[in-house]
Amino acid sequence: MRAFLALLAGLWATAATATEANTLSVQVNYLRVERPAPPTLSNLEPIPDDLGIAGAQLGLADNTTTGSFLGQTYALDVVSVPEGESPLEAARSALAASPYLVLDAPAEALTAIADMPEAQGALLFNATAEDNSLRSEGCRANLLHTAASLSMRSDALMQFFASRRWATLALVEGPRPEDAAFAAALRASATKFGLRIEAEKSWAFDADMRRNASAEVPLFTQELGEHDALLVADETHDFGRYIAFNTWLPRPVAGSEGLVPLAWSPVIEQWGAAQLQSRFTEAAGRPMASEDYAAWAAIRTLGEAVTRTGSADPATLRSYVLGDNFELAGFKGRPMSFRPWNGQLRQPIALAQPRALVASAPLEGFLHQVNELDTLGIDAPESACTAFGE
Amino acid sequence: MLRLALALSLLPAAAQAAEIWVTNEKDDTISVIDIDTLEVTRTIPTGERPRGITFSHDYSVVYICASDSDSVQVMDPETGEILHDLPSGEDPEQFVLHPDNKHLYIANEDDAITTVVDVESRSVVAQINVGIEPEGMAVSPDGALAITTSETTNMAHWIDTETREIVANTLVDSRPRHAEFTEDGAELWVSAEIGGTVTIFDVESKAEKAKIDFEIKGVHPDKVQPVGFEFAEGDTHAFVALGPANHVAVVNMETYEVEEYILVGRRVWHMAFSPDKSQLFTTNGVSGDVTVIDVASREAIKSIKVGRYPWGAALRP
Incomplete structure (x- = not known):
């Protein structure tokens, strides 16, 4: 096992090569597990084919621009697993190429992928699953969540x-x-x-x-x-x-x-969000959805961690991302960070009607001893997650 | 009669009092505040979504970033008439006029570009690729360096104004907003909105020299978001707008310590001094007003209602 992990680490070293002292190239893979779209009465809003993926691509573009000033390059590969096929094989090859994997998959697939031997020491991002269990008893130490929980x-x-x-x-x-x-x-x-x-x-x-x-x-x-x-x-x-x-x-x-x-809505325009919306709309030709936002945030989290640490080592990035110094500017008016007890991205939640933002939570007056964003979702005392304890 | 009143209002006053010009982002207007009476004396229509505003060094024209019109407008400050537009690149947000009074350095927020425009020939002389969402612009007093800060890339880009190339990129905290050189050119100050800090660089070495944190009793740290700032007479103190914290911090520029927080209007953004720097005018985006601060006593003495979403402010002495 140890030899196998060493081999794996060797492979990843090529995925994140440091050719010069400060030149880094970071490969990220995006894995989508296709699911049947349930029938709905209305035909008004088709689900975009590139839901989530377009957000990841924008995140990549943002990272690439930043990286160009620091000698850091980023690449993104997207794999979509057809309905009925097991996602594990695709995850295995993605993890062989890079320790960084953004996932659009249901909860059971997420934990199955996170539990694979190839995923130990990797850094996975859940960009779509809102299940509370993934942030509590079903959490995994190598799985961070940029999707907001239910x-x-x-x-x-x-x-x-x-x-x-x-x-x-x-x-x-x-x-x-x-x-x-x-x-x-x-x-x-x-x-x-x-x-x-x-x-x-x-x-x-x-x-x-x-x-x-x-x-x-x-x-x-x-x-x-x-x-x-x-x-x-x-x-x-x-x-x-x-x-x-x-x-x-x-x-x-x-x-x-x-x-x-x-987590995101096209009606958010404060806090510089208008710029993110227009960058996205220009690139994708449609408004930005929560799934796109979460995928963007996952890729930007990696980019931010690489920029600040000057490293492409998954363990270094994981500990920086979960540490006190990490903050992501997410166009929602407050710095975003990760909860160290379950890997959930702390973020404001928009209360939106179709034509305007009504409010942004946490609302005024909901206080918290550590971070007001922790008034939303599973706080440390309520979480049954122990995987982040070590 | 109405027409006559309008014509009269556009006539230059005989003994011109100093004025503060404020761009109203969501009204497509400029509110002109008379410094003697502290009242709005004129409201001038502009292009769409006016943000950055600055006067030529001889105050003969005023430049306005009309962001959604994708142009920099050149206005006659006497008549309020738009003389012409400058090519500016897309979505100009902020800019700075080089000491040569000839070159405008413009941040094109949507395009990750800094555009250099010759205001005489009205032509673009250079476009420089910078980080995502360029915003803050500064130029050193000797004119040798220009700075662009990029909000999503979180950097200050140092541009050589001779070669118009980037000579250094320095990381700052999240969402850098505004940049200013001190009068002696030795320091560069950069505010970071989401980082909640102001970083001070030594210009010679381009290395970080100090970082200022802000803490206001009763305001959650996440809401303390430094944006615009200006330096008081003799560079003794910096006045830093803290956005949704609704306060302006007074920072000692020797010790880098915050001496005071002054309560102003909501979402305080940018600011401009009166000619003798005895009064400071802050734009408050959400409350739609301008707060007048008495610099000596460090007190807010008046709120002046302007248009919707006041953004930039500039002095016309």
């Missing part, structure tokens, strides 16, 4: 309700596992911030709501009783869009539709 998003929304004193909520939950996971996060966050979800219903229609939402939704929501805001857990954006303005009571909709907590 609980970061749900905490952001509940901070907003708490600050508005909208204390009584109702919830409509969709039938898919993603919907259940988001609903669970919303319930936990409501409890955390002292709000009550007084009524819940499961979405149980198979009719085409594009035609009859105005007839069905008022009756469906009538039973929810009195509430200040209606939460919708519909993470595949199937039915939720037909609920707003069709509710029995005139109430704002939030969650997966209406006011949505997001």
